[in-house]
Amino acid sequence: MLSKRKSNNKPEQIPFDLGHRSAHGLEDFLIGPENRDAVGWIDRWPDWPAPVLVINGPAASGKTHMAAVWRDKASASIVKPELLVERSADDIASMGDNLVIDGIDLWLGERDAEETLFHLYNMFKEGRRSFLVTSRIAPSHAEFAIPDLASRLRAAPVATIHPPDDTLLASILIKMFSDRQLNVNNDIVRYILPRMERSFAAARDIVAKADKKALAEKQKISIPLLRKVLFEMQSEEAMPLFDE
Numbered sequence: 001m002l003s004k005r006k007s008n009n010k011p012e013q014i015p016f017d018l019g020h021r022s023a024h025g026l027e028d029f030l031i032g033p034e035n036r037d038a039v040g041w042i043d044r045w046p047d048w049p050a051p052v053l054v055i056n057g058p059a060a061s062g063k064t065h066m067a068a069v070w071r072d073k074a075s076a077s078i079v080k081p082e083l084l085v086e087r088s089a090d091d092i093a094s095m096g097d098n099l100v101i102d103g104i105d106l107w108l109g110e111r112d113a114e115e116t117l118f119h120l121y122n123m124f125k126e127g128r129r130s131f132l133v134t135s136r137i138a139p140s141h142a143e144f145a146i147p148d149l150a151s152r153l154r155a156a157p158v159a160t161i162h163p164p165d166d167t168l169l170a171s172i173l174i175k176m177f178s179d180r181q182l183n184v185n186n187d188i189v190r191y192i193l194p195r196m197e198r199s200f201a202a203a204r205d206i207v208a209k210a211d212k213k214a215l216a217e218k219q220k221i222s223i224p225l226l227r228k229v230l231f232e233m234q235s236e237e238a239m240p241l242f243d244e
Contacts, residue, residue, distance in 0.1 A: 032168040035062055038159035042070045050156040051124035052131050056138045057161030060200040063134040066161075067100045070132050074098040085112045089119035099131040108137065111145040118149040163198055172200065176207040182214070182221050191223050195230050209233065 031039055038055050041048070053070075055063045070076065077096030081103050084092070092099070099120075107113035124131055135142070138158060144150035164172060170189050177184045196202050209229045210221055219225055 032164070032171070034162040034164050034168055035066070038066050038161055041157055041159045042066060042073065045070065045074060046130060048130060048157060050152070051121060051129060052133060052153070052156045054139055054153060054156055054158045055132065055134045055161065056136070056158055057134075058136060058163060058199060058201065060204050061161040061163075062200065063161060064102055067102055067132055067134055071100050074130060076100050076130075076132070078102065081107050081113075084116045085110065087116070089116045089123060092116065092120060093123050097129055101131065101133045103135070104133045105135040105137045105142070108135070108142045109145055114144060114146040114149050118146055118152070121149070121152050164200060164203075166193055169193060169196075169198065169203060172203050173207065176203060177210075177221065180207065180211050182207075182211060184221050188221060188223060188226060192226060192230075205233070206230070 035057075038057075041053050041055075045053070055066055057063050071078065075096075076098035077100070079092055079095060079099050079101045081101050084101070084104070084107050104113075104117070120131065123129075138160060139150070139153040139156070140158075142150075142153075144153075170193060173189055173192060174184060192206060196206060206226075206229060209232070210226060213219075213225060213229055214221055217225070
């Protein structure tokens with residue numbers, strides 16, 4: 001089986017001026033123009049103008065990582081979003097002085113969940129406590145069942161994580177390969193960038209599929225291997241023009 005140990009020789013890196021921030025223990029994420037606003041709001045806590053910060057962005061954009069950074073900073077507790085319909089606001093508020101609710105977008109529009117969020121907002125504002133929520137949908141674009149909650153979340157600070165540009169996307173690819181102890185050079189990254197969907201999720205999928213194929217075929221990560229991966233991904237996405 002192909003060994004995945006790191007070589008003593010460091011891979012050639014594209015020189016990017018990006019910061020690093022610890023999250024989930026030894027993991028880290030890259031700081032760039034796309035997520036700098038969110039990082040700024042996390043650094044600003046507890047000086048927030050509202051009891052809640054909303055971090056909004058596409059799938060796999062780093063919302064959970066940033067929430068984890070704030071969780072460590074604020075000694076916050078994690079609350080599963082489904083508890084918004086299973087527990088009362090009092091019960092959830094008792095879980096910690098500060099809270100993280102990761103992924104509320106699926107529950108926006110659900111009256112019971114929104115009532116809990118509404119009461120949490122008021123309780124935390126009165127108690128000068130904070131909670132952070134993440135969502136793939138910005139409050140300004142969400143359809144709410146409770147107008148009072150809509151007005152509060154739309155007035156709260158919202159940090160949007162934007163789709164990555166080439167610089168950040170290349171850095172993400174290099175980091176994701178490195179996390180799997182796979183070394184890649186500039187030529188491989190340059191091959192991938194113009195041929196991939198411009199998203200964090202696509203970068204994650206490409207790296208995972210390339211790792212799996214390299215192990216299965218006992219090969220190193222290379223342009224021919226990436227060509228196979230991208231071809232297979234395009235084939236999976238292709239839709240038939242006509243019904244058979």
